[in-house]
Amino acid sequence: MPGMRITVTGAAGQIGYALLFRIASGAMLGDEPVRLRLLEVPAAVGAAEGTAMELVDCAFPLLESVDVFDDAGTAFDGAQIALLVGARPRGPGMERSDLLEANGAIFAPQGAAINARAADDVRVLVVGNPANTNALIAASHAPDVPADRFSAMTRLDHNRAVAQLAARTGARVGDVSRVTIWGNHSTTQFPDLAHARISGEPVAVDSSWVEDDFIPTVARRGAAIIEARGASSAASAANAAIDHVRDWVQGTSPHDWTSAGVISDGAYGVPEGIVSSFPVTSDGTGWRIVDGLEIDAFARSRIDASVAELLEERDAVRSLGLIP
Numbered sequence: 001m002p003g004m005r006i007t008v009t010g011a012a013g014q015i016g017y018a019l020l021f022r023i024a025s026g027a028m029l030g031d032e033p034v035r036l037r038l039l040e041v042p043a044a045v046g047a048a049e050g051t052a053m054e055l056v057d058c059a060f061p062l063l064e065s066v067d068v069f070d071d072a073g074t075a076f077d078g079a080q081i082a083l084l085v086g087a088r089p090r091g092p093g094m095e096r097s098d099l100l101e102a103n104g105a106i107f108a109p110q111g112a113a114i115n116a117r118a119a120d121d122v123r124v125l126v127v128g129n130p131a132n133t134n135a136l137i138a139a140s141h142a143p144d145v146p147a148d149r150f151s152a153m154t155r156l157d158h159n160r161a162v163a164q165l166a167a168r169t170g171a172r173v174g175d176v177s178r179v180t181i182w183g184n185h186s187t188t189q190f191p192d193l194a195h196a197r198i199s200g201e202p203v204a205v206d207s208s209w210v211e212d213d214f215i216p217t218v219a220r221r222g223a224a225i226i227e228a229r230g231a232s233s234a235a236s237a238a239n240a241a242i243d244h245v246r247d248w249v250q251g252t253s254p255h256d257w258t259s260a261g262v263i264s265d266g267a268y269g270v271p272e273g274i275v276s277s278f279p280v281t282s283d284g285t286g287w288r289i290v291d292g293l294e295i296d297a298f299a300r301s302r303i304d305a306s307v308a309e310l311l312e313e314r315d316a317v318r319s320l321g322l323i324p
Ligand SMILES: NC(=O)C1=CN([C@@H]2O[C@H](COP(=O)(O)OP(=O)(O)OC[C@H]3O[C@@H](n4cnc5c(N)ncnc54)[C@H](O)[C@@H]3O)[C@@H](O)[C@H]2O)C=CC1
Pocket: 009, 010, 011, 012, 013, 014, 015, 016, 039, 040, 041, 044, 085, 086, 087, 088, 089, 090, 103, 106, 126, 127, 128, 129, 130, 131, 153, 154, 155, 156, 157, 185, 232, 233, 234, 237
């Protein structure tokens, strides 16, 4: 069997550099051989070729090929996994939604190219910000690809939430489960501990810590990294992309779930058709929204606020002509 065809956009960027070597080493798909297809803008093709040379120099046993393209149609040809990373990052003082116009325009032609050329079983992860709305744009330009094959990355927020809870309680990260990120990958997101467990037991943390410390820390972590590093998260974002695809393809663990931006089917009162983060599981074939969770008044108001922002972003890209 030839290796999995994986297209990565923005391959010469900071996330690309932290991501590609881990994919090629087997961190994402286990023992499966991989064929990497890197897409860049013409000005960055040279840099992407340099990265491709380094990938070759690693002599990864699982890496069958690496090719660089500046044309989306060719890059997505036969793609089984597409990681849409290529987009501008925000700088200090910006919100991710400030990137809507500049980045939104990237995702319409890429969605169309996926529709025309990708494999029938393609799975698409949108990382480029604002990730939820960019995923909506890409999916709207791929009418022949089932909408549930598009997802947006909120796994970095999920991992941040798990790490913060572990640090607060002294638990090991691996003992934390059932944390959820709801809504948008933005400061309105709702990191939710109501159903979280440590070593299988419900978590007792005081609500003032959750509201005044935990939620703002997780929701503003991206900005804190930009402030500290002078550049937006890269290795942790690449790691989250690896976690997202690995769980999507290999399945989530039986007693846990993860978080991902998926197209809403109306679950939990989130309007159908927008890309919102939910608690999700996968049996290896696709994401399924966890059902039956109790949503109290506090959670309801937080989810509604983030959904309101997603609806505003949808309306903004509609008025820019980026979605029908
Ligand atoms: N969802 C999430 O949790 C996270 C999302 N991000 C987002 O990921 C995106 C990439 O971040 P970085 O790698 O740090 O940025 P970067 O600026 O280092 O790299 C972006 C790369 O994308 C390329 N690019 C631009 N337009 C393209 C196109 N049409 N086709 C192919 N490539 C294209 C650029 O040439 C550049 O090499 C940003 O939008 C950033 O905000 C970053 C961290 C976390």
